[in-house]
Amino acid sequence: MLKRKLVFLLLITIIIFSLIGCTTTQNMQQPQIPAQTQEQTNTSSLSQQPAHEAVQSPSKTDKFPEPSNESNNKENDKLLIAHYIDVGQGDSILLQTPSGKTMLIDGGVPEMGDKVVNYIKKQGINKIDIIIATHLHFDHIGGLPAVIKSFEIGKIYAPKVTHTTKTYENFLNAVKYRGLKIIAAKGGMDLDFGEGVTAKILAPNSEKYDSLNNYSVVVKITYGNTAFLFTGDAEKESEQEMLSKGYDLKADVLKVGHHGSSSASTWAFLKAVNPKYAVISCGKGNDYGHPHKETMEKLKSLGITVYRTDECGTIVAVSDGRTISFNVKPGDYTAGSSGNSSTLNTSSSMTFQSLPYGYYGEPGKVYVDSSGRGLIKGNINSKGEKIYHIHGDPWYDKTKAEVWFKTETEAQAAGFRPPKK
Numbered sequence: 001m002l003k004r005k006l007v008f009l010l011l012i013t014i015i016i017f018s019l020i021g022c023t024t025t026q027n028m029q030q031p032q033i034p035a036q037t038q039e040q041t042n043t044s045s046l047s048q049q050p051a052h053e054a055v056q057s058p059s060k061t062d063k064f065p066e067p068s069n070e071s072n073n074k075e076n077d078k079l080l081i082a083h084y085i086d087v088g089q090g091d092s093i094l095l096q097t098p099s100g101k102t103m104l105i106d107g108g109v110p111e112m113g114d115k116v117v118n119y120i121k122k123q124g125i126n127k128i129d130i131i132i133a134t135h136l137h138f139d140h141i142g143g144l145p146a147v148i149k150s151f152e153i154g155k156i157y158a159p160k161v162t163h164t165t166k167t168y169e170n171f172l173n174a175v176k177y178r179g180l181k182i183i184a185a186k187g188g189m190d191l192d193f194g195e196g197v198t199a200k201i202l203a204p205n206s207e208k209y210d211s212l213n214n215y216s217v218v219v220k221i222t223y224g225n226t227a228f229l230f231t232g233d234a235e236k237e238s239e240q241e242m243l244s245k246g247y248d249l250k251a252d253v254l255k256v257g258h259h260g261s262s263s264a265s266t267w268a269f270l271k272a273v274n275p276k277y278a279v280i281s282c283g284k285g286n287d288y289g290h291p292h293k294e295t296m297e298k299l300k301s302l303g304i305t306v307y308r309t310d311e312c313g314t315i316v317a318v319s320d321g322r323t324i325s326f327n328v329k330p331g332d333y334t335a336g337s338s339g340n341s342s343t344l345n346t347s348s349s350m351t352f353q354s355l356p357y358g359y360y361g362e363p364g365k366v367y368v369d370s371s372g373r374g375l376i377k378g379n380i381n382s383k384g385e386k387i388y389h390i391h392g393d394p395w396y397d398k399t400k401a402e403v404w405f406k407t408e409t410e411a412q413a414a415g416f417r418p419p420k421k
């Protein structure tokens with residue numbers, strides 16, 4: 001009888017660990033992690049409903065599950081936990097405070113919405129006190145509608161800017177559906193994130209930027225002697241502003257700006273933050289070549305330990321107010337491969353001839369600008385159809401890009417089709 005119970009327990013544990021993903025092995029190899037994290041994950045997983053019961057299209061009368069039992073939370077009483085959820089190319093970070101408050105910074109791309117929802121449920125969380133949409137790009141707000149519809153939500157912060165994409169519209173609709181209003185986030189604001197923890201917004205600090213990335217809401221969370229900095233996709237311009245505002249940028253863990261792109265992480269900023277650890281959220285083999293070589297070289301030369309979701313999967317950092325431990329082994333300083341964009345550069349003037357549309361016909365042809373960024377627009381139209389456009393077709397200038405591709409093959413692999421004649 002006892003044997004059968006043990007086998008059953010073992011099976012359940014295996015299932016949970018396989019659901020948690022590729023961090024599992026590393027989890028088990030890393031003895032320095034506070035036992036609390038894992039115990040909490042396990043017990044709350046058991047109390048959760050299976051993933052497939054996740055709310056698909058909730059009605060206004062949705063009932064939220066009862067709060068998880070107190071004893072589960074007791075074990076995390078003195079811990080601040082930051083989960084950098086592996087959402088491929090994108091950002092999604094869940095925070096839990098010692099007083100039981102929760103915050104979600106971004107939700108990854110739309111396709112990751114369910115994964116983020118399930119991950120949060122596995123932590124035994126029913127309510128998200130604060131949602132921060134760092135900025136309006138689809139790899140940050142894409143998954144948020146699923147989250148907003150699945151949990152009780154306290155407050156939602158986003159930068160004061162609009163964007164004309166289907167993804168943004170979906171986000172706004174979800175907020176409206178919950179009867180909530182978006183609070184405009186600005187540098188200098190203090191957030192109520194429960195007892196013992198301070199949460200301060202450090203950016204944006206201007207009304208207008210050329211790049212949507214610079215609208216990114218930057219948040220610093222301090223607990224005891226430890227601090228975490230979350231930068232969204234803030235680039236050089238915003239970093240410079242935070243420096244000149246004189247904010248205390250010092251943090252132990254830096255979520256590296258813009259997926260490790262060279263457009264962020266200036267020397268001055270890195271030195272002011274002076275982190276022990278850097279976390280990079282990016283997808284394996286992503287089209288942008290993130291993280292960029294320049295950034296990785298800086299982090300290496302400053303002796304900063306790097307954790308990255310493309311190598312480590314979901315990264316969980318736990319602070320007891322004095323020290324921070326991680327659930328996985330560090331990643332390395334290898335830059336992302338950018339598909340040899342430097343040698344594949346196609347002169348834009350050469351490419352932008354009048355193209356036969358319906359199907360452009362050269363699936364492998366590379367369309368990139370001088371910095372290696374893809375020039376094929378992936379648009380999601382009002383009917384939710386995913387269509388890509390190449391410069392020269394009649395819609396190119398009229399459509400907004402949700403995502404950029406370098407080749408038609410890439411666009412089609414992501415579920416986008418060419419426009420019809």
Ligand SMILES: [Zn+2]
Nearest residue numbers: 090137139233
């Ligand atoms: Zn991004």
